[in-house]
Amino acid sequence: xxxxSCETCEKxxxxxxxxxxxxxxxxxxxxxxxxxxVLSHLEGAVTELDLEALELRPLSxxxxxxxxxxxxxGAPEDPLLxxxxxxAAADEIVLAAPYWDLSFxxxxxxxxxxxxxxxxxxxxxxxxRPYGLCRAKRLLYVMTAGGPILPPNDGYTYLKALxxxxxxxxxxxCFAAEGLDLRAADPEAILAEAERRVDAFFEEETRQRRTxxxxxxxxx
Numbered sequence: 223x224x225x226x227s228c229e230t231c232e233k234x235x236x237x238x239x240x241x242x243x244x245x246x247x248x249x250x251x252x253x254x255x256x257x258x259x260v261l262s263h264l265e266g267a268v269t270e271l272d273l274e275a276l277e278l279r280p281l282s283x284x285x286x287x288x289x290x291x292x293x294x295x296g297a298p299e300d301p302l303l304x305x306x307x308x309x310a311a312a313d314e315i316v317l318a319a320p321y322w323d324l325s326f327x328x329x330x331x332x333x334x335x336x337x338x339x340x341x342x343x344x345x346x347x348x349x350x351r352p353y354g355l356c357r358a359k360r361l362l363y364v365m366t367a368g369g370p371i372l373p374p375n376d377g378y379t380y381l382k383a384l385x386x387x388x389x390x391x392x393x394x395x396c397f398a399a400e401g402l403d404l405r406a407a408d409p410e411a412i413l414a415e416a417e418r419r420v421d422a423f424f425e426e427e428t429r430q431r432r433t434x435x436x437x438x439x440x441x442x
Contacts, residue, residue, distance in 0.1 A: 238266030241312035241358075245273045245319035245330045252402060252413060257318035257364040259417045260397060263424035266313060271305075273329040278305070281335045293341050306339035310356045315391070317381065321367035321400070325377035334384065344388040354390020361385050363396045366413075368403030395423070 242261060246254040261268060281289070285302065292300045298307060309315065319326035337343055344352045363378050365371070378396045385391035399416035402409040 238313045239311060240264050240266045240268045241308055241315045242268050242270045243273065243315065243317040243330075243333065244270055245317070245327050245333075247274060247320065247327065251320070252399065252409070253318050253320045253364060253366045255413065256366060256397060256399060256416055256420070257316060259420045260316055260362055260364055263420070264314060264316070269308065269312075271308070271333075273327075273333055276333075278329070278332045278336055280332050289339065293339075298342060302336075303339060303342060305333060305336035306342035309337045309358075309389075310343045312356075312358050315358050315361040316364065317361065318364040319377065321365050321371055321377065321398075324372060325380065326365070330377075338384070338388065344390075352388045354388060356389040356391055358389075358391050360393040360395070361391050363394065365396065365398045366402060366416075367398070367400040369401060371398055371400045397423070 240261070242257070244254065244257070246257070279285075289302055292298070292303060317330070319330050340346070341355075343356055344354050347353050361381065363381055365378070375396065375398075378394075382394045385394050397416065397420050399412050401407050402412055
């Protein structure tokens with residue numbers, strides 16, 4: 223059997239859309255630095271959402287009723303539904319958030335409330351179970367922590383469950399640097415090592431993509 227090149231594995235389209243959700247807060251954010259390293263490996267047009275600048279508000283009785291009315295009226299272009307539309311249309315999603323209080327900043331949870339929208343990012347099937355309406359097949363989560371990241375890494379685990387259960391995003395990966403503020407830590411060395419892990423991840427992905435696929439067999 224001779225190996226053949228797999229066009230599906232190699233195909234890259236210039237219209238590929240990457241959604242970068244930036245939940246970093248501090249000047250000189252170490253999480254943002256690591257996220258930029260991840261983004262440097264991705265192809266496509268990047269749309270960045272700065273959650274601090276967006277100042278999204280948690281859904282209220284009023285906004286929930288308005289959202290339901292918009293969906294019933296078939297008006298998905300309303301700004302209230304913008305986050306769900308962007309999320310569902312992205313080919314790949316990168317979410318960067320510091321490790322706060324065992325998970326992530328409150329801005330991420332508020333953003334998720336806006337993304338989690340029936341009819342745009344997910345729907346319910348005949349069996350009353352949710353299924354995804356999102357284009358993306360992968361979400362990359364980037365985080366840094368001054369101390370240790372305690373198992374089970376609640377923020378990432380929660381996002382992974384949402385992706386798998388609601389959005390149809392089957393692959394998630396977490397890039398992390400921890401222990402940056404411990405007394406004996408060398409934060410620059412820790413970050414550099416995390417960046418090397420990012421590079422190695424994408425180098426391996428490129429190697430696998432370029433490995434010829436076996437020619438399909440045919441039944442006699």
